[in-house]
Amino acid sequence: MTTTAPALRRRHGGIHRGEAASGWLFTAPMIVLLGLFLVIPVLMALWVSFSxxxxxxxxxxxxxxxxxxxxxxxxxxGGGLAEQDFGTALRNNAWYVVLVVPLQTALSLYLAVLVDRRMLRGRGFFRTAFYFPSVTSSVAITVLWLFLFSASGAVNQVLSWFGVHGPNWFSDPSGVIHDALQPLGVDQGPAALTQHGFLGVSWWDWIGGPSVAMTAFILMAIFTTSGTFMLVFLAALQNLSSEVTEAAMVDGANGWQRFWRITLPQLRPTLFTVLTLGLIGGWQIFDQIYTGTQGGPAKTTLSPAYLSYQTAFTNQQWGQGAAIAFILFVIIVAFTLLQRWVLRERGVPRRKRFGPVTPGPATPGATPAAPATASEVTP
Amino acid sequence: MQRSTSRWLGGCAVAATAALALSACGSGSGFSGNDDTTGGSTGGATSTANLTSSDSALTVMIGSSGDAEATAVKKAVSDWSASSGTKASVVAATDLNQQLAQGFAAKKPADVFYLSTDALAGYASNGSLLPYGDLLQNKADFYPSLVSSFTYQGQLYCAPKDFSTLQLVIRDDDWKAAGLTDKDYPKSWDDLEALAKKLTTGKTVGLSTNGEYARIGAFMVQAGGNLMNDDSTQATANSDANVQALTFVKKLLDEGVYKYAKEGLGEGDGGQALGSGKAAMTIEGNWVTGELKNDFPDVKYTVVPLPSGPAGQGTLQFSNCWGIAKDSPNQAAALKLVEQLTSTDDQLAFSKAFGVLPSIQSAADAWKTDNPTLVPFLDGANYAKGVPTAKGASDVVADFNSQLTNLAKSGPKTILDTVQKNLEALGP
Structure with a gap:
């Protein structure tokens, strides 16, 4: 739609008379394709969820x-098993998203900054190495992970060198927060948390953290996706003009300040892209579960996407399966909007407009520079 | 920006209208073409004259355990095809549930297919299946417990393909090392407990199975219980017998002489725990023979009947059947094919190829002669109970399994009460 907008805006000129019609003509194949393979199936599924x-x-x-x-x-x-399963899936996935999205964003940004440095030797090698997990199919990585994290696998071997008795990763359903509380003598939650709950899952279980099995999947997601997002950040970093950074250096900003005050604000649109893609990908986790654990152990790796598949295809509850998919859709849209609102352009903060808060001779130019470029990048 | 938004909305409206128009066409012509062409009435096929018949080729869809199974079924089907003159092809599905569902939704299902006890009620209740059981010439030959597993609302829907039962598998080396002989095989739960204690050493646990209903359920049957009654119409999960069984299991777990294969030993299942030497005994089905042969060819083992519980002998059985689609244009030929595939010859050939037990009683003697060391598995058919087949029961079982992981911490009665509540919610 954005591509057609400039043409449509000028509707009165004689030479542009037929543009709207040809615009529609050129986009028609795509509209038909999208309608046929996207809109119609979605509407059919919507109907199924009410039938x-x-x-x-x-x-x-x-x-x-x-x-x-x-x-x-x-x-x-419903108060039955369907509600409880959905609540469990939602809890698992929520922990997954809460941990994966910030960690993968931070790691990919860190990697991008590392390989962006012009001084680094063998940059090409590192860029390829970091990106490699992303081009491998998720099924292959899942199988690899099952081996690495098996009870006698490589990860536990390495842990044993340090005297740590590794968990039985993909068979351990205990939540990591529950596990952390256990040495403190907290074995059972307080009645206020265990007796009440949401969606058939007690509050005590909601706050139990991802299971050990889910933690392995979380590590895997961070490992596989940070390469892709590193590439996105790298592209954005190379697009930044070095003049602003140089100006900051002239003003005496150190590396840490330049990153937080100059680079990061300019990356805001990219940050939004990465967070949004991470969020959407996080809520749609399916392949790993389907090939890896089928929701086990004890349903702690069940995700709404996998539950939807299982409810429809295995249990023949097509309406409920479709309904889960649409609830998931609403969740994803809601979180994306929320995030858009959090990361919205706030304009120049008032106190900065009047110069630096701490009076002194230092850096009269550096502080206005950052907001000015930030607004320049996002029109 | 304002203007482009309204344009965009306009475009959406056009697309949506087009979508509705297209979908209207779709539902009019393509999807529901042959609603009334099937011969059988909704009450079931009462005589072979009511079956559809045509010269269209048959498609057989199987969910194969591996190459051996696929090859054996392909050979049997092509032999039948050559002798009957009806063309038939075999499709080995990668995801049977999904591929079956696609076929049914498109009204173009496979004619003959594997059907699990889990899926039977769902497909039977939505009218996808031809209830041909009464037309089978060899109906009386099938084991009664298998027939009841594939009976839905009083009708036998499909012919049991083959079956498996659980028995006790013992690792010979550990048995001898503990100074035990073939006189010491367990006869009762007390025997089992004593043996498990005796066989538990530093590296080896006495008994190990997966922590799931499909293994632990055998104890429930030995105590006289099961999750549902025999025809899966009534939930009996929190019966005293089941509580007694789980209490016994919990006791063994607490004593450390019994461990779950996955959680306790880090093995895939009881067979691997036995093969790798981490367990001296396990409770597994007859498929364990293939698993041990492939992964642990040097391990010697003995199969003995499970011990009797308070209510006598008991075990669980698992089975698939040959479903026939109601929408098949050639039901008559499909029925003939199924009769051939469940015949003594074909079943013995399948058994040789991939280690299943024949579902008909007349093949039992020949099978026992061929497999003298595995006789306890087939004998299990006399006292085995099926898994619940009510619609949605597999969900409840999955939930039960997830709670069994926690059996060491929580109480048997609490767990079984939840299962009872969930099973009752399934309705009749």
Whole structure:
């Protein structure tokens, strides 16, 4: 839509008369393709989530009836196993996202800054090495991970050199926060947390942290995706004009200050992209679960995406499966909007407009420089 | 910006309208073409005359355990095809549930396919399956417990393909090292407990299985219980018998003479725990023979019947059946194919190829002669119980499994009460 916007804006000129029509003509193939393979299936799935379709024949056949929000009710407030499973999946995935997104963003930014340095020898080698996990298929990496993190695998071998008795990674359903509390003598949660809950999962279990098995997947996600996002950050870093940085150096800003005050603010749009992609990818985790653990041990690696698949294809609850997918969709959109709001352009902070807060002769030019370029990058 | 937004919305409206128009066309012509062409009434096929018949080729979809199984089924089907004159092809599905579901939704399903006890109720209730059981000429030959596993609302839907039961597998080296002989095989739970204690040494635990219903359920049957009654119409999860069984299991776990293969030993299942020497005894099905032969060819083992519990002998059995699609244009030929695939000859050939037990009683003697060391597995058919087949029961079992991981910490009664509640919520 953004590509057609400039042409559409000038609608009165004689020479531009037919532009709207040809614009539509040129975009028509894509609109038809998107409609056929995206919009229609999505609308069909939306209908299925409100119907009692049982998987036999077309969802629009005469025998299929509208059941209102029954499917959504069963998942969100049914009080049964469906609600409990959804709550469990949501908890697992929430911990996954909370840990993966910040860590992978920080790591990829760190790697990008490292390989961006002009002084570094063998930059090409490191760039390839860091990017390598991203080009390998997630199935292959999952299999590799299952071996590395098996009870007698390489990871536990290395841990044993340091006298650490590694956990039985992919078979350990205990939450890491629960595990951390155990040495402190906290074995059972307080009744206030264990007796009440949300979506069929007690608050005590909500705060239990990702299971040890899920932690292995979290490490894997960070390992595989940070290469891709490093590339995104690297592209953005190389696009930054060195003049601003040089100006800051002239003003006497040290490396740490230059990173936080000059580089990072200019990377805000890229940061938004990376966080959004990470968030969406994080909530859609499926391949690893499907090939690795099928939701086990004790359902602690169940994710909403995998639960949706399992509910529909294995348990023949097509309406509930589709409903889970749409709830997941709403969650992703909500988090993206929230993040957009958090990272929105706030303009120049008031106190900075009036010069540095600490009076003194130092750096009259450096402070205004950063906000000025930040607003220049994002029109 | 304002203007481009409204344009964008306009574009959306056009796309949505196009989408609705297209979907209307789709539902009109493509999807629901042959609703009324199937011969059988909804009440089930009562005679072979009601079956659809045509000269269209048959598709057989299997969820294969490996090359040996796929090759054996392909050979059996092509032999039948050559003798009957009906073309037939075998598809080894990578994800059977998904590929079956796609076929049913498109009204173009495979004609004959593997069907698990889990999936039966779902497909039977939505009218995807042809309930052909009563038409089978060899119906009386199938083991009764298998027939009840594939009976849904009083009708036998499909012919049991083959089956497996659980028995006790013992590692010979450990057994001898502990000074035990073939007179010491366990007869009761007390025997089992004493033996597990005796066989537990520094590196080896006495007994190990996966911590799931599909193994521990055998103790429940030995105590006279099971998660549901035999035809899966009533939940019996929190019965005293089941509580007694789980209490016994918990006791063994607490004593450290029994460990779950995954959580306790870091092995994939009981067979691997036995093969790797981390466990002296395990409870596994007849598939364990193939597993041990491939992964641990040097390990010597003995299969003996599971000990009797308070209610006598008991074990679990697992089975698949040959489903026939209601939408198949050639049900008559499909039925003939299934009769051939469940015949004594074909079942013995399958058994030789991939180690399953024949589902018909008339093949038992020949099988026992061929497999003298594995006789306890087949004998198990006389006292085995099936797993619950009610629609949605597999979910409840999965949840039960996740709670069994925690059995050492929580109480048997608490766990079984939850299972009972979940099973009752499934409805009739």
């Amino acid at each position: 009692d379709w049982n998987g036999n024949g077309s969802p629009f056949a005469s025998g299929v009836s509208f059941v209102g929000t029954d499917n959504y009710h069963a998942i969100l407030a």
